Amino acid sequence: MSDREQHTPPLPAPSLWPIGFAIGLACVLVGLVVSTAALVIGLVVTLVFGGLWVRDLAGKRPPAVAAAPKPAMATEADLNATTDRATFLSLATVGVGGLIGAGVTLPALGFGVLPSFVGDRVETKEVDLGPISNFPEGQYVIATYLEDPDLGEVTRRTAFVRNNGRTEAGEPSFTTIFSRCVHLGCPVQPNGPIDEEARQEVNGVELRPVLAASFGCPCHGGLYDSEGNRTAGPPVRSLDRYEFSIRNGNLILGRLFSVGDVDGTGAKARISKYYRAYPGVHVDGIEKWLYPIPTPGSTS
Numbered sequence: 001m002s003d004r005e006q007h008t009p010p011l012p013a014p015s016l017w018p019i020g021f022a023i024g025l026a027c028v029l030v031g032l033v034v035s036t037a038a039l040v041i042g043l044v045v046t047l048v049f050g051g052l053w054v055r056d057l058a059g060k061r062p063p064a065v066a067a068a069p070k071p072a073m074a075t076e077a078d079l080n081a082t083t084d085r086a087t088f089l090s091l092a093t094v095g096v097g098g099l100i101g102a103g104v105t106l107p108a109l110g111f112g113v114l115p116s117f118v119g120d121r122v123e124t125k126e127v128d129l130g131p132i133s134n135f136p137e138g139q140y141v142i143a144t145y146l147e148d149p150d151l152g153e154v155t156r157r158t159a160f161v162r163n164n165g166r167t168e169a170g171e172p173s174f175t176t177i178f179s180r181c182v183h184l185g186c187p188v189q190p191n192g193p194i195d196e197e198a199r200q201e202v203n204g205v206e207l208r209p210v211l212a213a214s215f216g217c218p219c220h221g222g223l224y225d226s227e228g229n230r231t232a233g234p235p236v237r238s239l240d241r242y243e244f245s246i247r248n249g250n251l252i253l254g255r256l257f258s259v260g261d262v263d264g265t266g267a268k269a270r271i272s273k274y275y276r277a278y279p280g281v282h283v284d285g286i287e288k289w290l291y292p293i294p295t296p297g298s299t300s
Contacts, residue, residue: 017049017050017052017053017056018049018053019049020045020048020049020052020053021046021049021050021053023045023049024042024043024044024045024046024047024048024049024050025042025046026042027039027041027042027045027046028042028043028046029042030042036285036286039286125147125148126252126253126254127145127147127157127205127252127253128203128205128247128250128251128252129143129145129159129161129202129205129207129250129251129252129253130202130203130205130207130250130251131202131249131250131251132163132172132174132246132249132250132251133249134200134202134207135161135162135163135174135207135251136163136209137163137164137165138162138163138164138165138266139162139163139209139210139211140160140161140162140175140190140192140209140210140211140212140226141160141161141162141207141208141209141210142158142159142160142161142190142194142206142207142208142209142210143158143159143160143161143205143206143207143253144156144157144158144205144206144208145157145159145204145205145206146204149204157178157179158179158187159176159177159178159179159242159253160175160176160177160179160190160210160212160215161174161175161176161177161251162174162175162266164266164267165266165267166267167267167268168267168268172246173266173267174244174251175227175228175241175266175269176241176242176243176244176253177215177228177239177240177241177242178239178240178241178242178256180239180240180279181217181219181220181222181235181239181279182222182230182235182236182237182238182239182240182258182279182280183217183219183220183222183233183234183235183236183279183280184219184220184279184280185279186217186218186219186220186222187217187218188215188216188217188222188224188239189215189216189217189218190210190212190214190215191212191213191214191215191216192210192211192212192213192214193210193211194208194209194210195208195209195210195211196208212226213226214226214231215228215239217233217235220233220234221233221234222234222235224238224239226265227262227264227265227269228241228259228262229261229262236280236281236282236287237258237259237260237261237277237282237283237284238259238260238261238262239259240256240257240258240259240276241256241257241259241271242254242255242256242257243255243256243257255276256276257273257274257275257276258273258274258275258276258277258283259271259272259273259274259283260272260273260274260283260284261284272284
């Protein structure tokens with residue numbers, strides 16, 4: 001038997017763990033698009049088979065092979081210099097590859113993830129809707145106004161406003177829902193009769209009482225309950241809302257914000273509040289990370 005055959009380490013036996021690891025990764029990729037359940041299952045399978053694979057490799061290390069005798073003419077300094085150069089070249093190659101990879105992936109990653117944290121922070125002009133006495137308790141009122149009178153009709157907006165009475169702390173409570181569908185931005189309509197005879201105009205704001213049991217989008221069938229929660233159709237979240245304040249007895253609409261969901265009703269409602277997002281963009285859950293980019297063609 002030759003010296004070459006004596007020093008050849010035995011090859012490790014075949015293992016099924018890499019196949020399971022690959023299946024787990026495939027489940028993770030599918031789960032990112034299809035469902036959270038598939039994602040969780042894929043992560044579990046990947047971790048389990050990955051751990052078994054690593055343990056298997058650690059237990060199958062080949063026995064140490066005797067080092068070949070050094071050449072007679074080579075010195076210890078020569079061997080150290082050769083090793084240092086090889087290590088330097090390896091590290092340099094990995095470093096340059098990492099920089100190139102970062103330069104390619106970080107811009108795309110930032111473009112895909114940052115909108116989830118930044119949102120639409122454009123300030124909305126405050127609008128005075130007049131005395132709170134114009135809003136009967138427990139009833140919705142359709143408020144139509146010009147956000148910027150200097151620009152005219154292009155800034156006409158509609159809000160669904162309901163006086164909820166007072167909170168347990170004694171503060172006035174209002175539900176102030178924006179009338180744009182969070183699917184593609186179409187105008188949402190109240191599902192209920194509008195009292196046109198009670199129509200009034202206060203400081204350029206048109207007020208019309210309505211018995212709104214729910215809200216619907218005529219464009220693509222989106223349906224929301226009386227608190228603005230999505231109940232059917234393609235919308236991805238609840239209807240956006242306005243911040244509000246009370247000044248000198250008047251109701252003031254402020255900045256728009258997006259809503260994940262609303263738990264409870266009226267003055268007792270608990271609202272999941274987020275920075276304003278474009279229509280079609282998720283604001284919570286894993287979908288927030290998967291679909292953070294604004295939908296093309298959406299309107300505000």
